[in-house]
Amino acid sequence: MTETGDDLADAAASSKIEVPQDLAVGLLGATDVNLRTLEAQLPADIHVRGNRITLKGAPADVAASERVIAELVKVVRGGTTLTPDLVRQSLSILSVSNESPAEVLSLDILSRRGKTIRPKTLNQKHYVDAIDKNTIVFGLGPAGTGKTYLAMAKAVQALQNKEVTRIILTRPAVEAGERLGFLPGTLSEKIDPYLRPLYDALHDMMDPETIxxxxxxxxxxxAPLAYMRGRTLNDAFIILDEAQNTTGEQMKMFLTRLGFGAKMVVTGDVTQVDLPGGARSGLRIAARILDGIDDIHFAELTSSDVVRHRLVADIVDAYGRAEEDRDSAGPRDVASGNRAARRDGMRRTDGGHRR
Structure with missing residues (x-):
């Protein structure tokens, strides 16, 4: 069947958007870097002349693209510097919810030396909101999703607002099996390698001279997790990082340190357990037995919330697929594959010595 001109006209739509002159550069980016991202990501064709944007395509595609442009204009109007990453994050937010990217990306937590710390994805905003509303929050997700960094920012904010009187940061020193006394050096030298990431985050958020x-x-x-034993932590914002490397007993010990006026955030990635001897992760146990208790919230972050280099999300996904394949293969298949690989390697080695 041949489409007539009227059919084609009905199938296509166009829309012209006048962007305020003072916002156009912020929207399109220096040297049109944001425009190139929009050209690659929007479902409709986009053409720009001056501060006029023309969208062409199927009616649904044009409507969706109009909403994206309108939301990005709100982001720029709110004072946020738009980047290609923020354009992609805005598109991601719009693809999974009806929430406004402008509201998500304008939720400032801290500002220091011109740098503003804010959630950059919808799940990150839900995580930050959960910290505001609950006494204990578990932030679960892969590396790079901002779970520890955002928790630290909320802790510093709470201290500055006098909501708490101190911040306590801890993580299990799993490499030393918590037996730090067997390591050489002073206490500070022993614990520093395990706690350095927390120091680094603090220096991003506070004046290094005041720390x-x-x-x-x-x-x-x-301090290491072992140093929490026997204490009651009142009026404090307490963060347990790398919680997947706690045992069940350690996790229970930590959670029961909670005192009056205190708030706890527990962060970890249950796919990265480094406990010796195949011990069960205290984070997994806590997720199973505490879910559903009032004032305790479990926030899930995924590879789509990774805010490091864009390749990190791809790497996280690739390793996740590999682990699923390994688990589905079963131990006998894995062992068989390992033996085959060794035989293949031996054949190549033998061949290299033949004359």
Missing amino acids: PKLMEAGVIEV
């Missing part, structure tokens, strides 16, 4: 003074005064404490 030693606050630590000396006990306002900020960074």
Whole structure:
């Protein structure tokens, strides 16, 4: 059947959008870097002349693209510097919800030296909202999803707003089996490698010169999990990082340190357990037995929330698929594959010595 001109006209639509002159550069980006991202990502064709944007395509595609442009204009109007990553994140938010990217991306937590810390994905915003609304929050997800960084930002914000009187940061020193006394050096030298990521995040959020003074005064404490035993932590914002490497007993010990006026955030990735001897992760146990308790929230972050280099999300997904394949193959298949690989390697080695 041949389509007539009228049929084609009905199948196509166009829309012209006038962007305020003072917002056009922020929307399109320096050297049109954001425009190129929009050209690649929008379902409709986009053409720009001056501050006029023309969209062409199927009616549904044009309507969806109009909404994207309108939301990005809101982001720029709110003072956020739009980047290709933020364009992609806005598109991701719109693809899975009716929430406004402008509201998600304008939720400032901290600002320091011109750098603003805010959630960059919808799940990150839900995570931050959960921290505001609950006493204990578990942030679960792969590396790079911002679970520890955002928790640290909320802790510093709470301290600055005088909602708490101190911040306590801890993580299990799994490599030493918590037996730090067997390592050489002073206490600081022993624990520093395990806690360095927490120090690094603190330096991003606070004046580095004030951190030693606050630590000396006990306002900020960074310590291994073993040092939490026997304490009650009142009026504190407490963060347990790398919680997948706690045992069930350690997790119970930590959670029962909760005192009056305190808030806890527990972060971890249950796919990255490094406990020796195949011990069960305390984070997995907690997720199973505490889910559904009032004032305890479990926030799930995924590879789509990775805010490091864009390749990190692809790497996380690739390893996840490989682990699923390995689990579905079963131990006998894996062992068989390993033996085949060894035989193949031996044949290649033998062949290299033949004359």
